[in-house]
Amino acid sequence: MFRSIASMFSRIGRDLRARRNIESYLVTLVAGIIAVVGLIDDVVPDSVKTSVILGALGLLVFNMTRPAEGKASIEDYLHSRPELGSLPDRLKGARKLWIYAPSAANVLAGPNLDAARQSVLSQRGGELRVIIQDPNKPQAVALLSEQLDKSVDFQHQHLPEEIANTLKKFATIGEWNTPGRFEGRLLPYSPGCSMVIIDPDKASGVAIIELYGWHLQSTSERMSIEIQQAASPRWFGYWVEQFEFMWGDATPAAPLSRTESYG
Numbered sequence: 001m002f003r004s005i006a007s008m009f010s011r012i013g014r015d016l017r018a019r020r021n022i023e024s025y026l027v028t029l030v031a032g033i034i035a036v037v038g039l040i041d042d043v044v045p046d047s048v049k050t051s052v053i054l055g056a057l058g059l060l061v062f063n064m065t066r067p068a069e070g071k072a073s074i075e076d077y078l079h080s081r082p083e084l085g086s087l088p089d090r091l092k093g094a095r096k097l098w099i100y101a102p103s104a105a106n107v108l109a110g111p112n113l114d115a116a117r118q119s120v121l122s123q124r125g126g127e128l129r130v131i132i133q134d135p136n137k138p139q140a141v142a143l144l145s146e147q148l149d150k151s152v153d154f155q156h157q158h159l160p161e162e163i164a165n166t167l168k169k170f171a172t173i174g175e176w177n178t179p180g181r182f183e184g185r186l187l188p189y190s191p192g193c194s195m196v197i198i199d200p201d202k203a204s205g206v207a208i209i210e211l212y213g214w215h216l217q218s219t220s221e222r223m224s225i226e227i228q229q230a231a232s233p234r235w236f237g238y239w240v241e242q243f244e245f246m247w248g249d250a251t252p253a254a255p256l257s258r259t260e261s262y263g
Contacts, residue, residue, distance in 0.1 A: 077227070081220040084208065087196070088115035094198050095123055098243050100131040100187070101194040102144055103162035106219075108169060117178065126180025130170070131243075131250050134186035135163050144190050153217045170253050185250035191242070200240040205229040207239040 088111055091097065097120045099107055108116075108130070120126040133141055145159040170184040193212065199205040210224045229236040 077225060077231075079224050079226060081210075081222065081224065084224055084226070087112045090198055090206070091115045091119040094119055095125060096120065096127040096129075096197075096199050096201065098127075098129045098197040098200060098247075099195070100191070100243060100246060102133045102148060102190060103157075103159055103166050104130055104132050105157065105162040105166060107194075107196060108166060113169075113173075117176065121176065121178040121180035121182060124179040126178075128173075128180065128182045129243075129247060130166075130182075130184045131187050131246055132166055132184065132253075133159070133163055133190065134188050134251065135160065135167070136186070137188050140189040147212060148219075151213070151215050157219075167253060184253040185247060186253055187246060187250045191246065195239060195243060197240060197243055200243070203229055205236060205240075207236055209239060 087107065097116055101107055106112075116128055120128050133144060135141060141160060141163070149157060149159055167184075173182050173184075176182075194210040196208045197205070198207075200207075206229065207227045208224050209227070210222050213222055216222065227236045227239060
């Protein structure tokens, strides 16, 4: 319910910024105010109520003449990082979380990692898979560092250092006594994007793909594509398969975080 309300307000905000459906929101607002105030007898004259009803009816009939539109626009699927909302909210009720990021420093930050522990890893059968860049491939790391660290105006992260910190975090997570399973793996080179996939085997699954770009003021400006399994089984399945290929080609981070393997 919270996600639906947040999505509604996000859509309204995008519409207002793009100056879409302004008249509809205005009439809805006025009608709502009059409906609430009208609960008190004689506060709103009948003539005003009638005018609002006729105005809303006229707008409804007018909108029926517009060309048919889909239920969602492309803006509903393209976001910057702040527009995606919080990962902890998305992880409520989730059983699997798959991540690829060069260092995963941001996605495994404190609140996000706590949420993954309390949701995904707290369940028997829960699964946290994380792929990061292999520090033993210095040329690939150097090239990616040039693209990611040096392409922002206000740099505050250094990829080699963040990879080293995440490897320490892998060891820490591996020591947790949780019903769910965790494993970290190392990829020899970057696929050109980061990805977060929640519940890849469920109808409610979602994949978020972040594109790096060439030059930005900060990493929070990167464009992310949100693909819901229910909205596009084809492209959701495509990214799930991409992650599985990457997982198969990646090598386990040493030392192994768990005695179990994913097979």
